[in-house]
Amino acid sequence: QVHVVESGGGLVQAGGSRQLSCVVSSAASGRTFSRYSMGWFRQAPAKEREFVAAIGWYENIYYAESVKGRFTISRDNAKSTVYLQMNSLKPEDTAVYYCAARFGNTPNTNMYEYWGQGTQVTVSS
Numbered sequence: 001q002v003h004v005v006e007s008g009g010g011l012v013q014a015g016g017s018r019q020l021s022c023v024v025s026s027a028a029s030g031r032t033f034s035r036y037s038m039g040w041f042r043q044a045p046a047k048e049r050e051f052v053a054a055i056g057w058y059e060n061i062y063y064a065e066s067v068k069g070r071f072t073i074s075r076d077n078a079k080s081t082v083y084l085q086m087n088s089l090k091p092e093d094t095a096v097y098y099c100a101a102r103f104g105n106t107p108n109t110n111m112y113e114y115w116g117q118g119t120q121v122t123v124s125s
Helices: none
Strands: 002-007 012-014 018-025 036-043 050-057 061-063 069-075 081-086 097-103 121-122
Touching: 018 036, 018 069, 018 121, 036 061, 036 069, 036 081, 050 069, 050 081, 061 069
Parallel strands: 012 121
Antiparallel strands: 002 018, 018 081, 036 050, 036 097, 050 061, 069 081, 097 121
C-alpha cells in the first residue's frame, strides 16, 4: 500500500511563491521511495487535470511549458518527499495540485498509480 499526502497549498498573491510538499509512505509495499517516479498535476475549476512536472530516479525532470522557468520539482529520497517550488505565480496557476507516484523510472507519463487528495493553491491578482 502506498500513501501520498500533499501539503503547502494556500492563498498567495500574483508574483509570489509557494512550495508544495508531498510525502510518500511506501514501506508497506516493500518498495523504497527512491524507486518511484513522482509527478505533480493540477486541475483548475471546469478544466481537465493537467501535467505540471515530474521527476524520475536520477532526477530526470520534465515540466509543462506553462510552468517552465517558474516551477522547480525536486526530491529528497531520505525524507520520501517530493517538492514543487512555485515562483512568479499567476492567477491562472490557481488549481488543486495533486501529487502522484509511479513505480519505476518513467516519470514522463500520465499513467501514475498512486494519487494524493490534492492541495488547493489560489493565486490572487
